[in-house]
Amino acid sequence: LAKTTQPVSMDSYEGQEVNITCSHNNIATNDYITWYQQFPSQGPRFIIQGYKTKVTNEVASLFIPADRKSSTLSLPRVSLSDTAVYYCLVGNTDKLIFGTGTRLQVFP
Amino acid sequence: NAGVTQTPKFQVLKTGQSMTLQCAQDMNHEYMSWYRQDPGMGLRLIHYSVGAGITDQGEVPNGYNVSRSTTEDFPLRLLSAAPSQTSVYFCASSSQTSAGELFFGEGSRLTVL
Numbered sequence: 568l569a570k571t572t573q574p575v576s577m578d579s580y581e582g583q584e585v586n587i588t589c590s591h592n593n594i595a596t597n598d599y600i601t602w603y604q605q606f607p608s609q610g611p612r613f614i615i616q617g618y619k620t621k622v623t624n625e626v627a628s629l630f631i632p633a634d635r636k637s638s639t640l641s642l643p644r645v646s647l648s649d650t651a652v653y654y655c656l657v658g659n660t661d662k663l664i665f666g667t668g669t670r671l672q673v674f675p
Numbered sequence: 676n677a678g679v680t681q682t683p684k685f686q687v688l689k690t691g692q693s694m695t696l697q698c699a700q701d702m703n704h705e706y707m708s709w710y711r712q713d714p715g716m717g718l719r720l721i722h723y724s725v726g727a728g729i730t731d732q733g734e735v736p737n738g739y740n741v742s743r744s745t746t747e748d749f750p751l752r753l754l755s756a757a758p759s760q761t762s763v764y765f766c767a768s769s770s771q772t773s774a775g776e777l778f779f780g781e782g783s784r785l786t787v788l
Contacts, residue, residue: 599774599775601774601775601776601777603777608782609781609782610765610767610779610780610781610782611718611765611777611779612779613776613777613778616774616775616776654717654718656775656777658775659774659775660705660706660725660769660770660771660773660774660775661723661725662720662723662731662733663708663720663723663769663775663777664719664720664733664734665710665717665718665719665720666717667716667717668717
């Protein structure tokens with residue numbers, strides 16, 4: 568099982584780009600990398616998923632280097648509503664274990 | 676579009692009581708799982724299932740039982756509740772082809788006195 572390591576917290580200001588990095592040194596060949604967002608009193612919500620290189624959707628980008636031992640979630644031009652906890656999850660449809668997450672605080 | 680439905684949303688138990696948290700999904704997902712989240716903490720995997728009739732233990736299975744008799748339902752049973760089981764419980768489901776894209780319920784807040 569790939570254990571993930573993320574920064575505990577990050578601060579940013581509205582309009583800035585935020586990059587959150589996750590380390591997963593023991594990632595397996597068939598593991599995918601998935602990022603979730605969680606607001607207080609809600610379940611986590613899927614943001615983006617990738618296997619290698621770069622993936623982009625309407626809300627974020629995910630950068631994965633060739634060795635796949637880390638990944639970076641990029642949130643362009645954050646707003647106050649992006650204040651949340653972000654989790655990196657590594658695995659396939661099996662024993663999916665979350666890390667402790669990164670608490671992002673966005674200031675005006 | 677119900678997605679993943681958890682009941683009850685809130686429950687207060689006394690130590691030693693038993694109860695079942697219900698989870699149902701209408702997306703025909705093979706994979707279902709239960710997590711607990713304590714205040715200020717991340718999610719910890721309790722039990723999971725990759726299909727009807729198949730269950731397995733997660734990180735913190737002690738004190739909890741599960742069964743998966745149908746694809747749609749994955750109930751979590753607390754056999755003898757303890758104060759340490761006070762937590763918010765989340766049920767999640769995923770398609771076998773989506774490699775970890777989990778859909779979560781709204782959570783069930785359990786307090787054990």
